[in-house]
Amino acid sequence: MIHTPTSTFAEFAATLRPQVDAALSRLTTFDAGCPPTLGESIRYSLLAPGKRLRPLLALAAAQACGGSIEEAMPAACAVEMIHCYSLVHDDLPAMDDDDLRRGRPTNHKQYGEGIAVLAGDALLTLAFETLARLQPAETAVRCTTELAHAAGAARLIGGQADDLAQEGKVPGALPAVDRSPAESLALLESIHRRKTGAMLLVSLRLGALAAEADDLRLAALDEYGTRLGLVFQIMDDLLDVRGTEDQMGKRVGKDAARGKLTFPGLLGVEESLRRAQALTAEAVAALGPLGNDAEVLEDLARYVVERNH
Ligand code: GRG
Numbered sequence: 001m002i003h004t005p006t007s008t009f010a011e012f013a014a015t016l017r018p019q020v021d022a023a024l025s026r027l028t029t030f031d032a033g034c035p036p037t038l039g040e041s042i043r044y045s046l047l048a049p050g051k052r053l054r055p056l057l058a059l060a061a062a063q064a065c066g067g068s069i070e071e072a073m074p075a076a077c078a079v080e081m082i083h084c085y086s087l088v089h090d091d092l093p094a095m096d097d098d099d100l101r102r103g104r105p106t107n108h109k110q111y112g113e114g115i116a117v118l119a120g121d122a123l124l125t126l127a128f129e130t131l132a133r134l135q136p137a138e139t140a141v142r143c144t145t146e147l148a149h150a151a152g153a154a155r156l157i158g159g160q161a162d163d164l165a166q167e168g169k170v171p172g173a174l175p176a177v178d179r180s181p182a183e184s185l186a187l188l189e190s191i192h193r194r195k196t197g198a199m200l201l202v203s204l205r206l207g208a209l210a211a212e213a214d215d216l217r218l219a220a221l222d223e224y225g226t227r228l229g230l231v232f233q234i235m236d237d238l239l240d241v242r243g244t245e246d247q248m249g250k251r252v253g254k255d256a257a258r259g260k261l262t263f264p265g266l267l268g269v270e271e272s273l274r275r276a277q278a279l280t281a282e283a284v285a286a287l288g289p290l291g292n293d294a295e296v297l298e299d300l301a302r303y304v305v306e307r308n309h
Helices: 009-027 036-046 053-064 069-090 107-111 113-132 137-150 156-166 181-210 215-242 263-267 269-286 288-306
Strands: none
Touching: 009 053, 009 069, 009 288, 036 069, 036 107, 036 113, 053 069, 053 181, 053 215, 053 288, 069 113, 069 137, 069 156, 069 181, 107 113, 113 137, 137 181, 156 181, 181 215, 181 263, 215 263, 215 269, 215 288, 263 269, 269 288
16 A cells, blocks of 8 residues: 555645645736735635635545646636635625634625625636636536536525525525424535535546546545535534634634524534534545545545534
């Protein structure tokens, strides 16, 4: 068994996070057509200290499929751009109304709502420009199509819309109290499969596509990514109950305060944790066809279930 120097996720992340940050910085160096305040606001959120989980998933998937980090880097940056746009828009008063993100004031608190909306729009657009420039053109088309679907109305945006509805922010939507516990759990899983899971899954797929992975490897990554997405969200809900603001770089305890649908709220803390652990074991088992090349992804699954921020 070959152990590369980057066989653990911690080593992999420590080496590659600075490379992702440098690539994101290069890609957001705009020409004179971009007003300085807009450019600053885009970089303020994009280059803020996030975990870079989605780009690292893309790079780890590329590595697990025998591809190079260099070739997968534009796809890795594109998924972080979409993720960051979604955070900037989610923090707006019309959505989750947050004032702290990645340990800093949210974009609209710093630059005003108008510029925050535009910074999100610019990140969304730039993600697709970045993918459209990929070579070969076939990879560009496939990656662009898959990311557009994952970020679109039936995935990320649809999940967010249902989340707004269950919080009572969409006129005429069915209030949470009118559902049985089983219906609530099904809705919660469906929201998170679309809102959180689809972006984690497409991050893996884009990395694999940049590495020209075969269908067997893509199918294994799908099995892994679907479970990882759910574990990530269960842990996010648990951290909202158990984490501190300093650890998380954002407000905590908000979900319960707003009566939000959450895994610990529906299943309790112990059962949520048990589910997250069982799903992690399944995710790791799904990596079988990738063999030793998937060591970083295997370790990453453990990081997600054990994370404290
Ligand atoms: C506005 C279309 C639109 C969608 C917003 C991302 C999102 C959807 C909402 C954010 C709220 C939230 C708690 C989402 C689920 C979990 C999640 C995506 C957390 C943030 O991701 P991390 O922890 O953040 O990877 P960093 O800052 O480390 O990148």
